[in-house]
Amino acid sequence: MRNVKTALAAALCALVYYFLDRNPTFACIGAIFGMGSSFMQSRLHGGNRFFGTMVGGFIGMGLFAIYMELFPDGSNAWVLIPLTFVGVIILILLCQRIWVGGVQPGGVVLCILLFNTPTDTYITYAMNRILDTGIGVLAAIFVNGMLPGGFTFSFMHRLYQRLGIRDDVEDEFMAKPAV
Numbered sequence: 418m419r420n421v422k423t424a425l426a427a428a429l430c431a432l433v434y435y436f437l438d439r440n441p442t443f444a445c446i447g448a449i450f451g452m453g454s455s456f457m458q459s460r461l462h463g464g465n466r467f468f469g470t471m472v473g474g475f476i477g478m479g480l481f482a483i484y485m486e487l488f489p490d491g492s493n494a495w496v497l498i499p500l501t502f503v504g505v506i507i508l509i510l511l512c513q514r515i516w517v518g519g520v521q522p523g524g525v526v527l528c529i530l531l532f533n534t535p536t537d538t539y540i541t542y543a544m545n546r547i548l549d550t551g552i553g554v555l556a557a558i559f560v561n562g563m564l565p566g567g568f569t570f571s572f573m574h575r576l577y578q579r580l581g582i583r584d585d586v587e588d589e590f591m592a593k594p595a596v
Contacts, residue, residue, distance in 0.1 A: 426449070465518030473524060485536060
């Protein structure tokens with residue numbers, strides 16, 4: 418079942434990041450958003466998340482660099498409003514060419530960079546966000562490739578049998594069609 422694979426991908430990210438002594442938040446989010454019902458769906462969902470984060474991150478870094486050139490002390494936040502407008506337009510146009518499903522996650526990263534990231538860390542924040550998202554998406558694709566859909570249904574069926582739990586999964590998904 419997809420929930421087992423999603424949980425496994427997120428836990429795998431958390432485990433790897435634990436040993437790297439690094440915060441796993443965005444890798445886990447990337448794994449959760451990147452999981453699909455099949456390997457191809459994981460590639461699609463993961464691509465949406467990764468390419469959107471990458472495009473939004475680079476646009477946000479560029480626009481924030483312009484803002485910092487104009488106002489090095491970050492004193493005029495009003496300028497961020499037209500920069501947001503321009504950034505969203507550029508994001509949509511680029512995502513239409515690169516990866517259509519990337520608009521929403523790219524917009525999230527763009528807005529976080531412009532409105533919620535300290536002026537001295539916006540570049541490292543964006544680069545870390547892109548890296549962590551990519552690792553999470555790769556974890557989701559890896560888990561989905563290693564555990565195809567039927568595997569988790571069979572696994573859960575055996576687990577339910579051993580625990581003596583009523584198995585609705587068998588009733589709905591594993592029953593043979595009537596002839």
